[in-house]
Amino acid sequence: MTRRLRNVLFYGSASALFILLALSLTPITSPLPPYVGDYEVGVLDIETEVERRLVHDAVLKETGEKAFELHTLAITLYYPSALSTLPSQPWARPWLPQPISLIGTGYARLMRIRSPPLQSVITFFLWAFGSKTVIPGVVDAPVLSPINSTDSEAGLGKVVIEMAEGKVGLRLETGMGRLPAVVFTHGMAGMSQSYSHYLGSIASHGYIVAAVEHRDGSGPGTIVHYPGGGERAVWHMTLDDLETDPPMNTSDLKIAQLNFREAEIRETIRLFEHMNRGTKLRNLKPESPESPKSAIPGFKDRLNMSAVTVAGHSYGATGALKALKNAPSEQMPLNGAIALDPGKGSGPLNDEIEVPTLVIQSGEWTEKQVEFYGQGWHFDVVRELVEKTKMGWFMTLGGSAHPSCTDAPLIVPWIMKLATGTTLNGRIALREYIGASVDFLGYLRHGEKKGLLKSEISSPAGPLGDAGKREKIKGSAGADWEVHVVPEA
Ligand SMILES: *[C@@H]1O[C@H](CO)[C@@H](O)[C@H](O)[C@H]1NC(C)=O
Ligand SMILES: *[C@@H]1O[C@H](CO)[C@@H](O)[C@H](O)[C@H]1NC(C)=O
Ligand SMILES: *[C@@H]1O[C@H](CO)[C@@H](O)[C@H](O)[C@H]1NC(C)=O
Numbered sequence: 060m061t062r063r064l065r066n067v068l069f070y071g072s073a074s075a076l077f078i079l080l081a082l083s084l085t086p087i088t089s090p091l092p093p094y095v096g097d098y099e100v101g102v103l104d105i106e107t108e109v110e111r112r113l114v115h116d117a118v119l120k121e122t123g124e125k126a127f128e129l130h131t132l133a134i135t136l137y138y139p140s141a142l143s144t145l146p147s148q149p150w151a152r153p154w155l156p157q158p159i160s161l162i163g164t165g166y167a168r169l170m171r172i173r174s175p176p177l178q179s180v181i182t183f184f185l186w187a188f189g190s191k192t193v194i195p196g197v198v199d200a201p202v203l204s205p206i207n208s209t210d211s212e213a214g215l216g217k218v219v220i221e222m223a224e225g226k227v228g229l230r231l232e233t234g235m236g237r238l239p240a241v242v243f244t245h246g247m248a249g250m251s252q253s254y255s256h257y258l259g260s261i262a263s264h265g266y267i268v269a270a271v272e273h274r275d276g277s278g279p280g281t282i283v284h285y286p287g288g289g290e291r292a293v294w295h296m297t298l299d300d301l302e303t304d305p306p307m308n309t310s311d312l313k314i315a316q317l318n319f320r321e322a323e324i325r326e327t328i329r330l331f332e333h334m335n336r337g338t339k340l341r342n343l344k345p346e347s348p349e350s351p352k353s354a355i356p357g358f359k360d361r362l363n364m365s366a367v368t369v370a371g372h373s374y375g376a377t378g379a380l381k382a383l384k385n386a387p388s389e390q391m392p393l394n395g396a397i398a399l400d401p402g403k404g405s406g407p408l409n410d411e412i413e414v415p416t417l418v419i420q421s422g423e424w425t426e427k428q429v430e431f432y433g434q435g436w437h438f439d440v441v442r443e444l445v446e447k448t449k450m451g452w453f454m455t456l457g458g459s460a461h462p463s464c465t466d467a468p469l470i471v472p473w474i475m476k477l478a479t480g481t482t483l484n485g486r487i488a489l490r491e492y493i494g495a496s497v498d499f500l501g502y503l504r505h506g507e508k509k510g511l512l513k514s515e516i517s518s519p520a521g522p523l524g525d526a527g528k529r530e531k532i533k534g535s536a537g538a539d540w541e542v543h544v545v546p547e548a
Pocket of ligand 2 (some may be wrong): 309310311315
């Protein structure tokens with residue numbers, strides 16, 4: 060054996076051993092932490108039939124199918140629950156949708172990788188990084204009982220002991236025990252469970268949260284299960300995948316996707332209405348429990364339909380602001396919106412807003428400025444939009460990055476740190492996002508300003524003003540915020 064080969068073998072196997080040792084000591088991925096609120100959290104995937112409609116007539120070149128036909132609605136529901144473990148539900152929901160190859164192929168297609176062996180490599184990496192991660196919370200746990208909590212903060216009910224005809228009974232005080240709700244819309248390349256810690260934590264504060272799994276071709280991949288049987292995979296779509304007459308351009312595609320998303324937001328509110336009325340629902344998700352045994356009937360009379368808020372991240376934040384154009388109305392009964400990093404390239408932002416709005420930007424989103432559709436700097440457009448409502452907040456969480464509100468910084472902290480250069484710890488950033496969002500949701504319900512919402516403007520022009528006029532304000536977890544706009548008076 061040559062000396063060189065011996066060296067290679069020696070150092071080669073030594074480094075292989077070292078890598079194995081390092082991997083066994085430091086897990087590649089971290090488990091998701093528990094939610095921060097008081098309540099346990101139930102998790103349930105729901106897919107239901109909706110009134111079939113065509114949002115745009117574009118056709119997929121690959122299959123000839125209609126690209127924007129809405130047929131079913133899919134959501135992941137996070138809600139407060141009384142039970143932390145159920146003997147009949149031994150496992151939590153995997154963080155990655157099953158089968159993992161659907162998402163692996165989806166992300167590969169998103170990166171324009173069309174060769175099946177390379178797609179399998181992506182699936183392998185997803186499996187390696189994500190297969191052990193589960194969403195904390197009990198699948199299909201019963202919704203928190205109204206008589207299980209005395210917490211008026213969560214809007215839960217009071218039990219009244221009453222005597223009638225000589226009998227003593229327990230009665231729920233009329234109109235109480237109804238939970239406020241949130242519809243959440245994900246960003247480009249996102250999925251309904253990509254924000255599980257942020258959304259589950261809001262649920263653990265007493266909110267029913269539905270994360271929409273959009274079928275507008277913005278995610279990596281999702282499967283539509285038809286009510287009559289059969290299914291269809293919806294992959295990530297680009298202009299090249301579509302056939303229309305006349306041909307679409309990029310902005311037409313975004314408008315079609317945002318219209319599709321708006322229809323899905325509307326259908327989510329309709330699903331809340333059905334659950335609240337106790338309408339019998341058929342859950343088309345194959346891995347979800349069948350209806351009679353599921354927690355869904357327990358939501359009858361448990362939602363406060365006057366307290367539904369829309370929230371979204373990035374492309375989803377653009378969509379949430381768009382949904383407000385018709386709110387509040389019978390069509391869009393929304394009481395407010397939370398927009399996290401409203402899109403920089405997802406089309407102009409709607410500024411016809413008549414409900415309170417909270418816009419939170421990551422440090423990265425605020426610092427890196429772009430010219431926005433001929434309207435000036437993105438920061439200025441967002442600031443003016445919030446100022447115009449006279450009842451909104453606009454603030455920036457320093458040291459955070461665009462994906463800081465997703466689960467990524469919790470699952471692969473070191474990859475996120477390397478890729479985005481965040482200076483704020485990922486868990487602290489999420490606690491700040493959750494704290495500010497829950498304070499805002501509370502404000503929508505009882506008008507009381509808490510925490511950051513009480514502060515005055517500290518940095519009116521953000522990155523576009525004097526560096527000396529950028530004051531920082533400490534958030535609930537000790538991180539630095541800049542407050543750019545607060546409501547008038
Ligand atoms: C309240 O929740 C506990 C579990 O946390 C359960 O054992 C109990 O039966 C519930 N009480 C009522 C009145 O529903
Ligand atoms: C895209 O096409 C629409 C008509 O379908 C047109 O009104 C619009 O100006 C075009 N946008 C761009 C950026 O070319
Ligand atoms: C429903 O929400 C509205 C608006 O926040 C609130 O005024 C009302 O008291 C709530 N109703 C119940 C039953 O909790």
